[in-house]
Amino acid sequence: MTENERSGPSRRALIGWGGAGLALGAAAAGGGVALSDGGLGLASAAPDHAVPFHGTHQAGIATPVQDRLHFAAFDVKTEDRAEFVQLLKDWTAAARLMTAGKPVGEGAYGGLAEAPPDDTGEALGLSPSRLTLTVGFGPSLFERFGLADRRPAGLADLPKFPGDNLDAARTGGDLCVQACADDPQVAVHAIRNLARVGFGKVAVRWSQLGFGKTSSTTPDAQTPRNLMGFKDGTRNIAGTETARLDKHVWVSASDGDAKSAWMTGGSYLVARRIRMNIETWDRASLQEQEDVFGRDKGEGAPVGKAKEHDAPFLKAMKPDAHVRLAHPDSNGGITILRRGYSFTDGTDGLGRLDAGLFFLAYQRDVREGFIPLQRRLSAHDALNEYIQHVGSAVFAVPPGVRDPHDWWGRTLFSKEA
Secondary structure, three states, rough: OOOOHHOOOOOOOOOHHOOOOOOHHHHHHHHOOOOOOOOOOOOOOOOOOOOOOOOOOOOOOOOOOOOOOEEEHHHHHEOHHHHHHHHHHHHHHHHHHHOOOOOOOOOOOOOOOOOOOOOOOOOOOOOOOOOOOEEEEEEEHHHHOOOOHHOOOOOOOOOOOOOOOOHHEEEEEOOEEEEEOOOHHHHHHHHHHHHOOOEEOOOEEEEEEEEOOOOOOOOOOOOEEEEEOOOOOOOOOOOOOHHHHHHHHHOOOOOOOOHHHHHOOOOOEEEEEEEEEEEHOOOOHHHHHHHHEEEOOOOOOOOOOOOOOOOOOHHHHOOOOOOHHHHHOOOOOOEEOOEEEEEEEEEEEOEEEEEEEEEEEOOOOOOOHHHHHHHHHHHOOOOOOOOEEEEEEEEEOOOOOOOOOOOOOOOOOOOHH
16 A cells, blocks of 8 residues: 555645545545444444445434534535536545544645645544435536436425425535534534535535434433424434335336436435524423323323333324324325434524524435425424424435545446446
8 A cells, every 4th residue: 555545635636625626545444443234334333433424325324323413415516527526526525534533644744834724623632423424416416417317206395385485595406415424523524624625626515513313223222302302203214124114215227217227226305494493382281282282291101001112093183283184094004214404503593592403314205205204294284383494405315435546426426336
């Protein structure tokens, strides 16, 4: 192995990351930290461990949910297809290093004094903190680079749902990066450095910090609580439930037609910023709160049951209870993998907290997952009195990076594959 293969790309060749880009082999140093487990990261649940980067599926979907999130949607600025493909390769190489707990390129110091460092440095000395980086492509990307005939049918535009009050500044995006970690500084560092690598080719459209995971993909783990104090998504798909993942989350080679073949092993992501009317909710009686969810607030048990994981008796709940309306038994078996986080972003200028749920849901087909489920919820859910959807985006999340020679989006950009 050469010196460059050990340390990453040369700053002299990549000042400002505007040159030829990262060589895939040069960044492979971060790829051997842990054996691949298909992108699930199940073998690396300890907080200081690195989650395997390579796998059949991207990490950060079925991976055990970390404590913190930094999610960013980007607009593509370049019109050059080859330049954009090189960016995806550069991002992949940088992600290999960062998910292994290593700095980007030659690092944050020790290089040419006349040039900016390759890494911004705020994660120096920190562990990998189970960092995962997950990339997705928005519908608008398929209007570029001759990709119109490669847009899969499962990447459906979301309709306007009753009650939506979407802020255009927090909606859409050509592509996204989801950074999850147990240390917020590690997650922020990852997005910051990818944005820096992409300077001039992409620009951040909007981003969201998240804390307090509200869902679990770990079997038998206690379900986290949202900012309303309730457990929600108790029967979320676990990362070990391969049959449920194959049925509800991962795109199969049998799905769709030739246009969607490149998505085999991938998934579709819906991201929704849901504002909670915290002050109104906090004045509601305990009985009303429990009726709205269909669970008791202490244990999280369904109405009439004793334990959180007891099978719910849906007819015992009010007809507009959230759990009753969202349950697969009420929706023809519709099941999504939830991976949301709480957020609080100061105030709304009227003395109220700008807080709520940053909802992330993965599914095999948006048309058969989020869209019919949200239509039912937006029309009947008692929870609507206390929430409002204010941001929205949908992305096609391609399959995982298989080996040190692979890169994000290779199956889509087949001409360069």
